[in-house]
Amino acid sequence: MINAVISLFASNIGSKVILGLEIVAMIVAIIMVIVGLLQNKKSQTGLSAINGGNEELFSNSKERGMDKTLSIWMLSLGIVFFIVALVICILTNTIL
Template sequence: MNQNLIFAFEIILFIVATVLVILGLLQGKKNHNGLGALSGGNQELFASTKERGWTRLFSIITLGLGISLFIIAIIIRILMNTLL
């Protein structure tokens, strides 16, 4: 029973990590100013841009999945220390 619980959390962790990677790949690049700042390009380095639409949704979901990834990993570690 104890190993089944840990295994279930590991499967959930794998699914969350996979979805997190896919969402990360679907997001566009947010910062195009890195090389322009080094080469002296005239780009708006400190421009304030707001995320809108799908970009904002992907960003919020990615943040939530990242936080849940760490929480699930900590839960698995605690279960392994206490149950096994």
């Protein structure tokens, strides 16, 4: 009886933790989309990715200012999203 109550209580808390982490993952994903839209285009057209025409591939240009800040934000948000997704996966498989 006591074990059933404890497992029910732990499952309820686990579900709330997983739900909270899913909300965090959704917020991080939305912020990543916004940061991605704010970044400058690297090439002139989207078709250059299809035909392989990237003139600035090996050019010696560095990111500066807002481009560098947005790039750092995107990298760190991607790492956070990856870690949160792994934690959600692990908790879902162990708790539920």
